[in-house]
Amino acid sequence: MRIGKQDAPYTAISTSDAATITVRGRDLCSELIGKIDFADYFFLMLMGRDPDPNQRFFVNALLVAIAEHGLVPSVQAARMTLAAAPEALQGAVAAGLLGSGSVVLGSAEAAGYFLHELVEASGRRPAKDAAFERVSQMKASKAPIPGFGHPQHAGGDPRANVLLALAKERGLDGPYIRMLGVVAEVLPQALGRALPININGVIPAILLEIGFPVTAMKSISILARTAGLLAHLQEETERSIGFIMSNAAAEAITYDGPRAAR
Secondary structure (H helix, E strand, O other), X not given: OOOOOOOOOOOOOEEEXXXXXXXXXXXXXXXXXXXOOXXXXXXXXXXXXXXXXXHHHHHHHHHHHHOOOOOOHHHHHHHHHHHHOOOOHHHHHHHHHOOXXXXXXXXXXXXXXXXXXXXXXXXXXXXXXXXXXXXXXXXXXXXXXXOEOOOXXXXXXXXXXXXXXXXXXXXXXXXXXXXXHHHHHHHHHHOOOXXXXXXXXXXXXXXXXXXXXXXXXXXXXXXXXXXHHHHHHHHHHHOOOXXXXXXXXXXXXXXXXXXXXX
16 A cells, blocks of 8 residues: 655665765765764764854754753653663663653754744744734643743753853854744733743754754754763663652652542
């Protein structure tokens, strides 16, 4: 049974034969191994070209910024999975990454589409008007504003503040970063309260500025958090807390369903 499009049987990423492995037109063994760092290699594989200095700088900065944030839900899921199945490191990593959704970690993707939509709209009308109308619509539908607010960093996400300062320092001031500021400016009136820009707002703003497609907004977060998960899982093999977290969760929740008849 044929499902989906069947008329484009091509890939431009990699091929191999008995003697060579080619990645984006480069010989892996003679041109890449030992001659390119991993962030540049990731950029090459994803985008099909070498990064320029600003792209290289910000890919590295974003990977560092988002890789680790303590015992967040994805880390807890991964560590509890490894405690239950210590032979399945890959399963534990997968358990952590599966939670990269619209609330935790994956919200960079939602924020990227949000900013992209507003920048497109601002080509036809003033940016403030476009942002105010969209935020008002989201308030009416009780939708969260992606890229703004943080339950822990209510006074401002320190990672976002550093990245915005670096963007300013390096002259990265295009339509997406400007739109991020416009949204922050209209929030008090359109939403009824101010919200700080968070890391998942800055990540897509910077990625869009340096040429990433909007469809790739989640890629940096997933790649970076994989490194963080692997660090936690290595620690889990040495000092396991997976079952401690599981037991703490069970003790923290009170059963309020019906009681069995005795």
